[in-house]
Amino acid sequence: MGVxxxxxxxKEIELMExxxxxxxxxxxxxxxxxxxxxxxxxxxxxxxFGTACCAIEMMATAAGRYDIARFGAEVFRPSPRxxxxxxxxxxxxxxMGYALKKLYEQMPKPSWVIAMGSCxxxxxxxxxDSYTVxxxxxxxxxxxxxxxxxxxxxxxxxxxxxxxxxxxxxEPIFRRRRDV
Amino acid sequence: xxxxxxxxxxEVDFKNDIQTVIISAQKEAxxxxxxxxxxxxxxxxxxxxxxxxNHLSSLTAVDFPKENKITVVSHLWxxxxxxQLTIKVDADRSxxxxxxxxNIWKSANWFEREVFDLYGxxxxxxxxxxxxxxxxxxxxxxxxxxxxxxxxxxKPS
Numbered sequence: 552m553g554v555x556x557x558x559x560x561x562k563e564i565e566l567m568e569x570x571x572x573x574x575x576x577x578x579x580x581x582x583x584x585x586x587x588x589x590x591x592x593x594x595x596x597x598x599x600f601g602t603a604c605c606a607i608e609m610m611a612t613a614a615g616r617y618d619i620a621r622f623g624a625e626v627f628r629p630s631p632r633x634x635x636x637x638x639x640x641x642x643x644x645x646x647m648g649y650a651l652k653k654l655y656e657q658m659p660k661p662s663w664v665i666a667m668g669s670c671x672x673x674x675x676x677x678x679x680d681s682y683t684v685x686x687x688x689x690x691x692x693x694x695x696x697x698x699x700x701x702x703x704x705x706x707x708x709x710x711x712x713x714x715x716x717x718x719x720x721x722e723p724i725f726r727r728r729r730d731v
Numbered sequence: 732x733x734x735x736x737x738x739x740x741x742e743v744d745f746k747n748d749i750q751t752v753i754i755s756a757q758k759e760a761x762x763x764x765x766x767x768x769x770x771x772x773x774x775x776x777x778x779x780x781x782x783x784x785n786h787l788s789s790l791t792a793v794d795f796p797k798e799n800k801i802t803v804v805s806h807l808w809x810x811x812x813x814x815q816l817t818i819k820v821d822a823d824r825s826x827x828x829x830x831x832x833x834n835i836w837k838s839a840n841w842f843e844r845e846v847f848d849l850y851g852x853x854x855x856x857x858x859x860x861x862x863x864x865x866x867x868x869x870x871x872x873x874x875x876x877x878x879x880x881x882x883x884x885x886k887p888s
Contacts, residue, residue, distance in 0.1 A: 679886060679887045
């Protein structure tokens with residue numbers, strides 16, 4: 552039709568110009584999506600899961616100076632049934648990997664996973680010569696955001712949490728269940 | 732007692748039980764004992780008034796594949812006299828069995844479980860000998876020198 556619309560089929564152009572896709576117009580579908588996403592991203596309750604040094608940084612993030620409660624992560628739930636964010640903080644060995652997989656499966660969906668620190672991303676300083684450290688938890692748990700660092704600063708973890716909030720914004724609200 | 736006094740006193744008192752007693756290069760007193768006299772010696776060292784080693788600080792093992800033995804090393808400390816002693820006993824590498832020290836010092840319980848988990852040394856008389864850090868169905872012994880793990884371990888290239 553115009554100069555900037557090369558490569559689009561006729562049907563796509565019609566869809567773009569139709570009423571349901573007018574930018575800025577609020578439809579019922581958009582409003583429902585907005586409410587769901589706003590509720591989900593502003594009330595991410597983490598599961599209290601820390602095995603090693605990254606757990607100390609997670610505690611520091613939850614404490615007064617780098618308050619994580621202002622982002623909605625008000626309480627760290629000890630039970631996986633009541634949490635929807637798994638911050639995997641700390642070295643995961645093979646024996647602990649079975650427990651972590653069980654915890655992830657017990658969390659009701661939709662749930663998100665942050666891999667905090669280099670041990671959970673790729674084995675960390677124990678990558679070489681260790682007979683039992685799992686080299687990255689993404690081999691048995693689907694990870695959404697990786698926060699690098701050893702340990703990451705509290706600001707990095709908060710950045711990771713905001714990245715999860717942005718991911719919630721960008722995804723459709725009924726997400727396909729992921730199986731690893 | 733200082734380590735030299737300890738060494739001379741042990742040489743006199745336990746002449747028939749021990750194999751050797753030396754002062755190492757790090758100025759420690761090390762007693763090597765044969766497996767038959769191991770528990771009796773430790774019992775005497777714990778109870779007699781001049782020695783009174785009432786604390787087992789550590790119990791580990793060293794693997795010597797070329798000499799075909801695994802040495803179990805235990806460190807004793809006395810809270811009364813503030814002196815320290817090291818005791819070594821050898822075990823055959825193909826079927827390592829050592830008597831347990833659990834009845835004398837309760838802290839030997841977890842130390843011996845760790846040595847069993849990582850070296851495979853069976854402690855006779857132990858009340859609960861099972862793996863302490865590796866998964867329960869793990870078949871191998873990681874701290875032996877010939878441990879080869881099917882590709883799980885990555886070496887820097």
